Amino acid sequence: MKANTGVKMIPLQGEAFGKPMVIYPTLLWDDDRAVLVDTGMPGSWETIRQEMLRAGIPPERLQAIILTHQDLDHIGSLPEIVRELGGQVEVYAHELDQPYIEGTRPLLKTNAQSMAPILAMLPEKEREHLQWLCENPPKAMVHKTLADTEILPYCGGIRIIHTPGHTPGHISLYVQDSKTLIAGDAMVYMNEALRGPIPQTTLDMEMAVNSLKKFENLEITSIICYHGGMCQNNVEEQLHALIR
Numbered sequence: 001m002k003a004n005t006g007v008k009m010i011p012l013q014g015e016a017f018g019k020p021m022v023i024y025p026t027l028l029w030d031d032d033r034a035v036l037v038d039t040g041m042p043g044s045w046e047t048i049r050q051e052m053l054r055a056g057i058p059p060e061r062l063q064a065i066i067l068t069h070q071d072l073d074h075i076g077s078l079p080e081i082v083r084e085l086g087g088q089v090e091v092y093a094h095e096l097d098q099p100y101i102e103g104t105r106p107l108l109k110t111n112a113q114s115m116a117p118i119l120a121m122l123p124e125k126e127r128e129h130l131q132w133l134c135e136n137p138p139k140a141m142v143h144k145t146l147a148d149t150e151i152l153p154y155c156g157g158i159r160i161i162h163t164p165g166h167t168p169g170h171i172s173l174y175v176q177d178s179k180t181l182i183a184g185d186a187m188v189y190m191n192e193a194l195r196g197p198i199p200q201t202t203l204d205m206e207m208a209v210n211s212l213k214k215f216e217n218l219e220i221t222s223i224i225c226y227h228g229g230m231c232q233n234n235v236e237e238q239l240h241a242l243i244r
């Protein structure tokens with residue numbers, strides 16, 4: 001029997017890096033399990049938990065967290081979720097971003113040196129907070145690393161697509177049942193238009209643009225961008241216009 005599967009974005013509103021920001025982790029579920037894709041900034045777990053309850057998914061059902069990459073706004077609440085749910089949750093990420101998430105290497109972007117220009121512009125209280133996060137970044141163990149083309153057996157099958165560029169281990173996810181592409185930061189959705197990677201926060205633009213080719217042959221009905229949310233208008237036409 002086919003499981004009942006679902007996809008729901010969890011909008012998180014707040015201030016990050018000196019600007020107001022809305023970001024969109026995604027909740028996936030089937031009859032008995034739930035999966036969270038990305039965890040928001042530090043301190044977001046309570047909002048995520050409330051949104052899970054509103055969707056009728058008890059937090060105890062959360063069995064996996066998939067991190068699209070190492071950036072602070074994606075891994076921020078990972079330690080608090082793992083602390084609360086403990087051994088029931090498996091954490092997944094690509095092996096190239098694993099050491100940063102586990103804290104054995106400093107985060108590639110959210111470190112005091114890279115963030116210096118932003119830190120210098122912030123009011124004192126926010127600067128101290130971001131400085132503290134740069135020096136004490138969230139970290140937690142990655143239990144399983146993910147490889148390109150692998151299919152995780154949750155929620156009708158989640159295909160892993162390695163899309164390096166924004167970070168070396170950036171992944172996107174294709175949710176087979178609903179034909180939803182969870183693009184992480186490989187693309188953004190702004191003013192009802194799908195756009196490519198953002199140069200200001202992408203470590204290797206050429207690689208990031210090249211990674212979009214991996215979406216070319218997918219049948220897609222919706223794209224969830226971490227920045228901008230869900231794109232459902234002329235999805236394939238918009239996507240093909242970005243692929244060079």
Ligand SMILES: Nc1ccn([C@@H]2O[C@H](COP(=O)(O)O)[C@@H](O)[C@H]2O)c(=O)n1
Nearest residue numbers: 017071072073109110111115118185201
């Ligand atoms: N103005 C900014 C915003 C963010 N950063 C750093 O880049 C990382 C990725 O940010 P996204 O908004 O693309 O998710 C973020 O974790 C910050 O470290 C930045 O340098 N300047």
